[in-house]
Amino acid sequence: MKEGSTRRAPTSQPATPAAFEDLLNDWRERMERALAARLPASDVVPTRLHEAMRYSVLGGGKRIRSALVFATALTVGLTEGEVEAAACAIELVHAYSLVHDDLPAMDDDELRRGRPTCHRVFGEDVAILAGDALYAEAFRHLLTLQQDEPERVLAAAAELALATGVNGMVGGQYLDVYSNSAHEHGGGVDLRRVHELKTGRLIGASVTCVLLLAGAPEPATIAFRRFAAELGVLFQIVDDILDVTGTDAALGKPSGSDERHGRHTYVSEFGIKRARELAADSHSAARAALAQAASASVSAPGGPPPTELEQITDFIYTRSS
């Protein structure tokens, strides 16, 4: 939707699932390289703080959020290079949130991605500061993105701030921790709301930040926003199911951790069978929202939904870790 450009065909024909796996791997490798290059070097003072940041960010991960950034970029006619800073920013925010969530005062988790959590390796104080520093880095990279239209960068950065604050990730994490508390719910808990905030808003920002960077017109942005929100919900339902059905090795952390934390999840609330049905419903809703968003698109109005975003939606639904 970048003015004067048309939607690029990323491959000469619709990617097969196997080809899409390759594309996901390419994006993942691109992201690892970009993050490794952008993070402060671990031989520069303060070395141990930098080490803790690199350890937390470069420890693997599925990089689903940055893949969403790249897939959306293809859809709106931006290159991967033009959104790399945004992709890095989103992954840095995600890493920061995991470091803080894992802290003893929060979830007190010992394993993440198959390795000891940041505070287990570097200490609690360094983990708090490493998280803080990663958040600052995220904004630094996004805000120094070179673009002809500064107001677009500004809009994308404001979106990231909103998605990660009280009305987004941090608010959701608070509600998740205190989901049993009478303080906030009078006993009840709106699970969908918690997850929309905790996970959904950052997943959503991976799509909407790119639309804003592309200067997409309002109707398209609104339609894609609906898709992005549903995708966040889908991601979380599947996450809850995998926490029960996944193996420790595949998850990189002990399965069943939600139950041990007394968390309200789709599985604890509805049982595994109903949770699977809800995931299927959410997957259909996300695909439908995407089709609608595509028809609101300016670059290819009425055209078919963007292949890569369809495929990533399917991938989020069918993933096993």
Add this chain to the structure above:
Amino acid sequence: MKEGSTRRAPTSQPATPAAFEDLLNDWRERMERALAARLPASDVVPTRLHEAMRYSVLGGGKRIRSALVFATALTVGLTEGEVEAAACAIELVHAYSLVHDDLPAMDDDELRRGRPTCHRVFGEDVAILAGDALYAEAFRHLLTLQQDEPERVLAAAAELALATGVNGMVGGQYLDVYSNSAHEHGGGVDLRRVHELKTGRLIGASVTCVLLLAGAPEPATIAFRRFAAELGVLFQIVDDILDVTGTDAALGKPSGSDERHGRHTYVSEFGIKRARELAADSHSAARAALAQAASASVSAPGGPPPTELEQITDFIYTRSS
């Protein structure tokens, strides 16, 4: 230095110290009102998180950083209204840094501004999240500032990100905590460097963000940057002296806390007498840098240094709490 405007005379004649105290009080009250209005309401879910944020931000404080924002605005021909979002952003960042610094895993402080610290009232998990949320709020307010020149807002926000990350506040806090550690210093510690990062960069950003919002030309920005850096050092030396000489009531926390934390301070390194001399030197250096910055100013080249910035420099030097 805003194009087409000249430096406004904020008062009809140079403010006397008493009049300046009044101005400081006006700014402080303006800031309290602005922050109270901008922070999420404590009767909105998640209520307790919002309460913790409001408790941490609205608990008084000298508001020196926002006063610097307003004083710089007068100097470059911006109104207080035009920089209010930036002033709020800086105070929110400052509050977030205090909440995280006070945590048990960090300084483990129980009192701040004469009241129990955030984690003592709301718990450690809420304090971590409240800090995170305040940081997000800071960016949200700055990034949604309405201005004709979006690239100026972008530059100011990037400056804030830089000033608060590894090359600024967080890096400085890490070095301060680990200033005894062989990891980073081989035993030695560059005190000026630690404080430049931990305190100086945010004090400096209170000046430079405004210059960037005003679109000040590069030479003026560079000259004011030197002033701002020295002001940060002056602030910290005086802080170290007050920690030893101040009363608990005036400080709002037990005096002598630096010594109990085994902190390297200007007093522990050089003794109180030499620290006072260093403060006097730094004050002179800051005043000289300000005079030079004023002569590089475009709006009133060769003119006298801006009165309010002179007075705030004196205030930082002579303050008793």
